[in-house]
Amino acid sequence: MSIPRILRRTVLAAAAGALCLPAMADLADIKAAGKIRIGIDLSAPFYGYVDDKVQPAGSDVDAAKLLAQDLGVQLEIVNTTNSARIPNLLSNKADLIISSLSITPERQKAVDFSIPYGAIQAAVGAPKSLAIKGIDDLAGKTVAVTRGGPQDKILTERAPQAKVVRFDDEAASITAAASGQTDIVAITPPIIAAIAKRAPAREFEVKFVLQSYQLGVAMRKNQPELMNWVNGWIKTNLHNGKLGDIHLKHAGVPIPKDIIDGAN
Amino acid sequence: MVDGGLNLHHLQFLAVGALWTVCLSLIAFVGGGIAGGAIALCRISPLKPLRWLTIAWIQIIQGTPLLVVLFVCYFGLSIMGLELPGLVAASIAMIIYVSAYLGEIWRGCIEAVPRTQWEAAECLALSRWQRMRLVVLPQALRIATPPTVGFMVQIVKNTSLASIVGFVELVRAGQLINNSTFQPFLVYLIIAAVYFAMCYPLSVWSRRLEQRLHFGQRAAAP
Amino acid sequence: MTQAPATNPVVVELKDVHKRFGANHVLKGVSFAIPKGQVVAIIGKSGSGKSTALRCIDRLEIIDSGTIEVCGHAVHDPAIDLRRLRQDVGIVFQSYNLFPHLTVEQNITLAPRAVKGLSGADALAIAERTLRQVGLADKAQAYPEQLSGGQQQRVAIARSLAMEPQVMLFDEVTSALDPQLTGEVLRVIEQLAQGGMTMVLVTHEMEFAARVADTIIYMHEGKVWETGPGQMLREPQTPELRDFLSHGL
Numbered sequence: 104m105s106i107p108r109i110l111r112r113t114v115l116a117a118a119a120g121a122l123c124l125p126a127m128a129d130l131a132d133i134k135a136a137g138k139i140r141i142g143i144d145l146s147a148p149f150y151g152y153v154d155d156k157v158q159p160a161g162s163d164v165d166a167a168k169l170l171a172q173d174l175g176v177q178l179e180i181v182n183t184t185n186s187a188r189i190p191n192l193l194s195n196k197a198d199l200i201i202s203s204l205s206i207t208p209e210r211q212k213a214v215d216f217s218i219p220y221g222a223i224q225a226a227v228g229a230p231k232s233l234a235i236k237g238i239d240d241l242a243g244k245t246v247a248v249t250r251g252g253p254q255d256k257i258l259t260e261r262a263p264q265a266k267v268v269r270f271d272d273e274a275a276s277i278t279a280a281a282s283g284q285t286d287i288v289a290i291t292p293p294i295i296a297a298i299a300k301r302a303p304a305r306e307f308e309v310k311f312v313l314q315s316y317q318l319g320v321a322m323r324k325n326q327p328e329l330m331n332w333v334n335g336w337i338k339t340n341l342h343n344g345k346l347g348d349i350h351l352k353h354a355g356v357p358i359p360k361d362i363i364d365g366a367n
Numbered sequence: 368m369v370d371g372g373l374n375l376h377h378l379q380f381l382a383v384g385a386l387w388t389v390c391l392s393l394i395a396f397v398g399g400g401i402a403g404g405a406i407a408l409c410r411i412s413p414l415k416p417l418r419w420l421t422i423a424w425i426q427i428i429q430g431t432p433l434l435v436v437l438f439v440c441y442f443g444l445s446i447m448g449l450e451l452p453g454l455v456a457a458s459i460a461m462i463i464y465v466s467a468y469l470g471e472i473w474r475g476c477i478e479a480v481p482r483t484q485w486e487a488a489e490c491l492a493l494s495r496w497q498r499m500r501l502v503v504l505p506q507a508l509r510i511a512t513p514p515t516v517g518f519m520v521q522i523v524k525n526t527s528l529a530s531i532v533g534f535v536e537l538v539r540a541g542q543l544i545n546n547s548t549f550q551p552f553l554v555y556l557i558i559a560a561v562y563f564a565m566c567y568p569l570s571v572w573s574r575r576l577e578q579r580l581h582f583g584q585r586a587a588a589p
Numbered sequence: 590m591t592q593a594p595a596t597n598p599v600v601v602e603l604k605d606v607h608k609r610f611g612a613n614h615v616l617k618g619v620s621f622a623i624p625k626g627q628v629v630a631i632i633g634k635s636g637s638g639k640s641t642a643l644r645c646i647d648r649l650e651i652i653d654s655g656t657i658e659v660c661g662h663a664v665h666d667p668a669i670d671l672r673r674l675r676q677d678v679g680i681v682f683q684s685y686n687l688f689p690h691l692t693v694e695q696n697i698t699l700a701p702r703a704v705k706g707l708s709g710a711d712a713l714a715i716a717e718r719t720l721r722q723v724g725l726a727d728k729a730q731a732y733p734e735q736l737s738g739g740q741q742q743r744v745a746i747a748r749s750l751a752m753e754p755q756v757m758l759f760d761e762v763t764s765a766l767d768p769q770l771t772g773e774v775l776r777v778i779e780q781l782a783q784g785g786m787t788m789v790l791v792t793h794e795m796e797f798a799a800r801v802a803d804t805i806i807y808m809h810e811g812k813v814w815e816t817g818p819g820q821m822l823r824e825p826q827t828p829e830l831r832d833f834l835s836h837g838l
Contacts (some may be wrong), residue, residue, distance in 0.1 A: 146539075148547040153547045159378045184539070187531050192440070194445035196533070274545045278552070301549065487686035490647060490674035491700035491752060501699060505690045580690075 119148060127230035130328035131200055132252045139174060139343040141167040142181040142188055143195035148273050148355045149293045150203035150223075156204065162353035163201045169345060170201070173336055191320055199333070205253060215326070216319030217333045220341070221350050223360045225254045226311040228280070228295030231306040238313070241265040247276050254289035257313050277301065289313065293354045315359060377544050378583060380413060385561050387454075391526045391536060392565075394448075394458045396519055399465025406470030407477060408499075421470070428467030434528050436460045441532035456478025457529040461522070468518060476511035509580040516573035520566045537561060597624035599658075600756055600787050601646060608656035615641050616652070617811035625803075627756075628782045629800035631791045633699040634810035634833060639791045642808065643760050646789065647678050660755045676704065680758040683765050685741040687733040687748070693720070697748045704734030704752070712751075714827055719747035722800065723777045739770030744811055750781075757781065759790040795822060795834070807833070 133139050143151040143163050154160040159180050159354040171178035181197040188204065191197045192214060203223055206216045226247070229235050242264035248255045258267050268285060270276045273294055279285045281302040288295065292309050299307040320333050341347045341363050350358035409421040428436070440463075441456035451459070480503045488498040528553050530539035540559045601623040608616035616637045623629050631639045645657060646652045646662050648671060657664040661678040688696050697719060698712035707715070722728045723743040733741055742762055749757060759778065763771040775794065779801050782788060794800055797807055799819035807815040809829045815821060825831040 148546050148549075153380075153543050154375060155374055155547070157376045157544075174483075179531065182535070182543075183533060184530055185518075187533070189444045192534070194442040195450075196442075197443060201378050272542065272546060277549050297549070313546045325396045481685060483682065483686045484688065486649065487682065487688070489671075490649070490675055490678075490680045491748070492672045492704045493700060494672065497703050497785060501689055506688075509690070 105164055107187070116311055126357060129326045130332055133176060133245040133329070134174070136176070138177040139171050139199065140197045140309075141170070141181045141308070142182050142183045142200040142202050143167060143202045143342065144203060145180075146272060147185070147203055147295070149291070151322055161178050161350050162221065163203060165349045166346065167199075167201050169340065169349075170333075170336060171284045172197055173340075180350065189321065191315060191324060195323075198322065198329075200321040203318055204321050211322070214321045215330060216321055216325050217292045217330065218319035218337055218347055219319055219362050220337045222315055222362050223318055224272040224292055224359075225252075225255075226292050227287060227289050227313060228292075228307050229310050231308055233286060233310075235287065235310040237311060244287055245285055247279050247288045247290075249273055254313065258289055261313075280307065281305070291354075292356055296355050297342050297349065317362065317365075326348045339354060370584070373544065373548060373550060373557075377548065380544060381405075381537065381540050381557060382509065384535055384537040385565075387534065388523065388526050388536040388538075388561075389565065391454070391461060391529060391534070391561040392519075392523045394527070395461035395465050395522050398462035399469055399522075400459065402462055402466035403469030403473060405461070406466055407473035410470060410474045411477060411569075413495075423468045425471055428463060429471070433460070433464050433525055434531065436464055436530060438533055452570075453533040456532050457526075460532075460577045464525070464566065465518075465522060472514045472518060473507070473511055476514070479510050480506045502582055510575075512576045512580065513573055516569050516576075518570050523565050596722050597626055599623065600625045600660050601789065602656075602658045603642070604656045605647070606642070606645060607653045608638075608650060609653055610646060615656040615811050616645070617654070619808070619811070621806055622788060626785050627788050627803045628786075628788045628790070628801055630787065630802035631806045631808060632793070632798060632833075633814075635737065636723065638811040639808045640760055643680075643758050643789060643791050646756075647679075647680050648674060653814060670785060671727055672784065674703065677755045678758060679754035679756070680760065681742070681745050681749055683761045685733075685738070685765075686746040687741055689712050689733050691728065691732075691825060692831045693716060693725070693733070693736070696733070696744060697751045699757065700748070701751055713725050715751045716747075719750045720744075720812045722780070723747045724738045724773070733804075737770060738766045742766065742770075746774075746781075747776055756787045756789070759788065759792070761791050762792060770776055775796055783825075798822070809833075810832055 112198070124141055131183065143159065145151045145159055145161075147367075149161055150163045151159065151161040164180065167180065168178055181191055182192045183197070188200050189210065192200050204210065205223060206219065210216070226242070235241070236325055237251050238261055239289070241258070241262045243266070245266045245268055246258060246262070247270055248258060249266045250271055255267070255269065258265055270279060274289065276288055276290055277294060277298055280288045280298045283305070290299070295309050301366060320337070322329055322333070337346070347358045371398050406421055406424065412418055422501040436462040438456065440460040441451060441453065444451060463553070474509070484502055484506065485498060493501065513548070526536050527538035528535055537558055541554050545554045548554070599622045602622050606616050606619045607614070619638070619642050626781055631638045631642065641650055642786065645652050646659055646664065648669065655665065659674065662669055662674045662677065664674065688699070694713070694716050697716040698709070701707045701712045701715055702709065716729065717726065718814065720729060723746055725740060725743055725747070728740065728744070733744070736744065763774050763792070766774065771794070775797050777787070778790070782801050790798070790802070799822045802819060803819055804816060805819060806813055808820070808832050815825070815827055815830050820835060825834055
């Protein structure tokens with residue numbers, strides 16, 4: 104676990120502990136302020152990144168824009184680093200976090216999640232020429248992962264025979280794979296597609312999916328009105344296809360059916 | 368998603384990040400320097416409680432990673448109700464951090480001035496403050512130049528940690544651009560070059576200062 | 590030898606002074622009195638306590654018991670005004686201790702300006718006078734590191750003289766110098782003595798002491814063992830002094 108993660112958890116524990124959190128803004132306060140602050144990590148390609156005019160873009164950004172629009176308030180994107188997402192929420196620097204946060208029991212101790220609005224998959228990609236069908240095929244082979252990410256954890260647990268090489272962020276993994284430094288990556292499907300686009304000669308493709316994670320909108324605990332509204336909004340926009348379109352546009356694959364089904 | 372090279376917007380973004388790095392470094396050095404000077408003097412004060420307080424401060428801050436200090440100043444204070452913008456929180460954290468280190472460095476330099484200088488000044492009836500100001504501090508200044516400038520380079524590099532409080536300095540700007548264009552070699556080369564451009568002049572300046580202020584260390588001519 | 594009569598008022602008086610450094614009993618009841626205008630040389634082996642006794646006079650060391658009176662100041666009193674004492678007493682050290690970051694002239698004008706509040710012009714006049722006195726008028730703009738040991742020591746003397754003290758203390762001021770440089774410093778000291786300055790010299794220069802001092806104090810194991818005029822060195826009374834003289838130092 105990286106040090107910022109440990110620090111974040113320490114701060115979470117301290118915050119959730121003895122400190123008495125003052126009454127935080129609920130839906131009414133946000134509406135009164137006329138502005139909603141949504142925390143997004145803009146160094147997480149496809150979910151949050153900056154475009155060639157250095158403006159926020161990505162599926163989480165689009166979702167945030169839609170949410171603010173539907174709520175009738177201005178959107179303020181709080182650009183956070185990966186490890187500071189939840190601390191920003193807990194310390195009231197942001198009202199919501201929409202930043203490829205997968206719903207995990209650990210996180211649920213500190214924050215509340217909405218119903219899933221999207222999914223992130225951990226997949227294994229490699230050149231067409233390599234025959235990899237399942238996790239056992241990784242034994243003895245070098246696999247690149249992003250440090251501390253869900254794929255890192257899965258591989259460490261389920262493929263102990265694999266030689267795991269850790270890179271600092273997605274971009275580093277992409278470069279390594281495209282340049283031929285590594286053959287196998289464990290990362291998300293859209294990024295595997297990006298590798299393929301970057302180095303067409305290598306013919307990268309998704310070999311198999313390790314695991315699918317559900318993404319949720321995170322908010323501070325004890326905000327029933329906000330929770331209800333967000334859940335309602337997610338349901339509406341999953342059914343009318345808007346969230347599905349956003350997912351398809353950025354991930355290159357349609358939103359998993361179970362997410363839509365789960366919104367009932 | 369941009370798969371191409373860096374465009375003007377990106378370079379501009381990096382330039383702004385570099386400017387913020389310089390800005391935060393200056394705030395840290397000037398603010399931390401003033402605080403550090405006070406700490407150095409308190410550290411050698413004849414008043415015991417003042418000395419002990421200062422020692423405690425130095426030990427606590429030096430024993431805490433800068434990342435944690437940043438965290439506390441931004442998130443910790445926020446939880447307790449004190450909202451600070453990123454730059455302010457980062458500045459406070461850096462000033463606290465720098466004050467403890469510069470304070471100790473300068474205290475060491477003051478104490479490196481031979482006791483005989485203190486004695487000679489004392490025997491000329493100079494008051495404690497006069498001894499400090501006219502005799503000891505000018506000599507301590509010369510001794511302090513190399514370690515101080517060396518620490519300035521540390522400050523510049525440590526500003527990259529401020530990204531955790533939402534402060535977009537050069538490294539974070541690079542990270543954002545990198546995850547947008549996937550040109551890590553180019554991006555990090557630029558960042559390394561900019562850091563070098565910031566730090567190298569400091570080293571040159573340090574050497575020049577040392578030469579100009581070099582007194583009393585050379586052997587007397589026969 | 591100066592012409593100061595022994596009937597002048599006493600300006601330095603030690604009475605039964607004791608000083609310990611930890612378990613080391615360095616001064617074991619030292620007493621002597623110096624009238625105005627007299628030159629006293631203190632001689633003895635290393636460890637005899639002579640430098641310590643000298644430093645106690647200017648309260649660079651604090652005594653454990655006994656009394657020290659200097660120019661009307663009660664040096665043994667914790668409530669003493671040190672600034673006033675140090676204006677009346679000048680001290681020159683073995684290692685000169687000039688301020689390396691200042692020129693010779695600045696070294697000398699520093700204290701008169703800072704302590705006595707003299708104007709730049711007045712302080713400069715004093716600096717020029719004292720530099721002439723020690724024979725270094727042309728070195729005013731030099732930095733200490735550019736001077737020889739003998740020259741630096743003479744500047745140190747000028748620096749102390751600039752404060753116009755009543756008593757000058759010299760702590761083995763030629764011990765760190767090459768023999769050929771010792772002479773120039775001793776000449777300055779002799780001139781000062783002839784000018785009527787009250788002086789206490791801790792020194793190893795026996796010949797100089799015999800010639801210039803009115804009184805010589807021989808210290809042995811923390812006590813004043815023998816005192817007398819320069820003649821004493823030719824006719825030592827105690828076996829310890831005889832021993833000390835025959836072995837040189």
